[in-house]
Amino acid sequence: MTYEHCTLCPRACGADRTAGERGFCGCPDTALVAKTMIHRWEEPILAGEGGSGAIFFGGCTLGCRYCQNAAISGGPVGKEVGSQELRRLMLQLIEQGAENIDLVTPTHFLPTILPALEEKLPVPVVYNCGGYESPGTLAALEGRVDIYLPDLKYADAGLARRLSGAGDYFPAAKAAVREMLRQTGPVRWSGERVVRGVIIRHLILPGQVENSLKVLDWIGETFARGEVLVSLMRQYTPMGGLEPPLDRTVTEEEYQAVLSWMYLNGLEGFTQEAGAADKGFIPDF
Numbered sequence: 001m002t003y004e005h006c007t008l009c010p011r012a013c014g015a016d017r018t019a020g021e022r023g024f025c026g027c028p029d030t031a032l033v034a035k036t037m038i039h040r041w042e043e044p045i046l047a048g049e050g051g052s053g054a055i056f057f058g059g060c061t062l063g064c065r066y067c068q069n070a071a072i073s074g075g076p077v078g079k080e081v082g083s084q085e086l087r088r089l090m091l092q093l094i095e096q097g098a099e100n101i102d103l104v105t106p107t108h109f110l111p112t113i114l115p116a117l118e119e120k121l122p123v124p125v126v127y128n129c130g131g132y133e134s135p136g137t138l139a140a141l142e143g144r145v146d147i148y149l150p151d152l153k154y155a156d157a158g159l160a161r162r163l164s165g166a167g168d169y170f171p172a173a174k175a176a177v178r179e180m181l182r183q184t185g186p187v188r189w190s191g192e193r194v195v196r197g198v199i200i201r202h203l204i205l206p207g208q209v210e211n212s213l214k215v216l217d218w219i220g221e222t223f224a225r226g227e228v229l230v231s232l233m234r235q236y237t238p239m240g241g242l243e244p245p246l247d248r249t250v251t252e253e254e255y256q257a258v259l260s261w262m263y264l265n266g267l268e269g270f271t272q273e274a275g276a277a278d279k280g281f282i283p284d285f
Helices: 082-097 107-116 135-141 157-164 169-184 209-222 252-264
Strands: 031-039 054-058 079-081 101-104 123-128 146-148 187-192 192-201 227-233
Touching: 031 082, 031 107, 031 227, 054 082, 079 082, 082 107, 101 252, 146 169, 157 169, 169 192, 169 209, 192 209, 209 252, 227 252
Parallel strands: 054 101, 101 123, 123 146, 146 192, 192 227
Antiparallel strands: 031 054, 031 079, 187 192
16 A cells, blocks of 8 residues: 555555555645544435544546535645554544544545544444546555545546546445445444444435436445445536536426435435535535
């Protein structure tokens, strides 16, 4: 696990980040922390009353044109932080009442993150990612991550290529989710909190119902009922500069069509209210 000849994500660009080379993510050979906060808007079964201890990393291995965190995901944004300082930030969030440590878009900084997770934290560690992951990279996290929270954005390769520059997104994400489940096993609860397992997020995109149905089909065909949970998200918020239909929110008709398909597939999980599509829920970076 190294920044030299970087192959941390499926792009495997081979950049030597220790020598100043920059791959797709454009990031250096140390973690960039853009923001830490008590985040109360994650799924309630994660955040609870105390909130999630979110650590937002700068840069990203995807290039989603509609990204709500574009202020930090589009390049090397944030304070340079080593492993010891990162550990201190985690403990600080726990002291503030965080019910978990929520690592947001962390993959391209794993050589820095892994040492910070060597000693078990007193709360679950959540790996909050875009789903575009390499199973070999994820394997290094075994025993250090309690809950995987991946997106499963696309089943449509053309859509993935056009909107995120990753035509291989679906096969990569499918392999990644399988590896995540291999590590955690089925969802495990403690009271009203999930303490271990995989929660798959799917963001419905305006005008792309068919893509959503195919994503849900794969989940339903691949996993036993309750083995993973699904978080069906309707929070798509147009960020400006996008062509129709990406310049609008998801309609009620679109949402109900996907929600019905989720239930027809026997999937268990969570939904969002229409009010979630609001820029007020985007953290101030």
